[in-house]
Amino acid sequence: VPPEVSAYISHGVLSGPAVQRVQDGPLKELVITDSIEQPHEVLNCKKIRQVSVAPLIGEAIRRIANEESVSKLFD
Numbered sequence: 913v914p915p916e917v918s919a920y921i922s923h924g925v926l927s928g929p930a931v932q933r934v935q936d937g938p939l940k941e942l943v944i945t946d947s948i949e950q951p952h953e954v955l956n957c958k959k960i961r962q963v964s965v966a967p968l969i970g971e972a973i974r975r976i977a978n979e980e981s982v983s984k985l986f987d
Contacts, residue, residue: 916940923947924954924962931957 917939924944926934931953934942944950945965954960968985975982 914938918943921945924950924960926950926954926960931960934959 918941919939920943922945924942925948926944935957939959942960944954944960944962946962947965950962955962972982972985974980975985
């Protein structure tokens with residue numbers, strides 16, 4: 913049984929034939945963040961999952977505004 917491979921990228925700039933390559937390729941899943949707007953082609957690809965970074969950024973802003981440490985966000 914071949915190993916299952918997932919990939920994780922922060923800014924999913926998928927241009928040209930990238931989406932088709934993900935769909936046809938050996939990756940089980942590609943996880944991207946919503947840090948940039950994605951076209952429907954990316955969002956409709958069954959192997960691509962988009963996750964929101966809004967809660968993390970919001971918590972970082974809150975901590976900075978309250979002069980609290982942000983280091984725990986990276987644990």
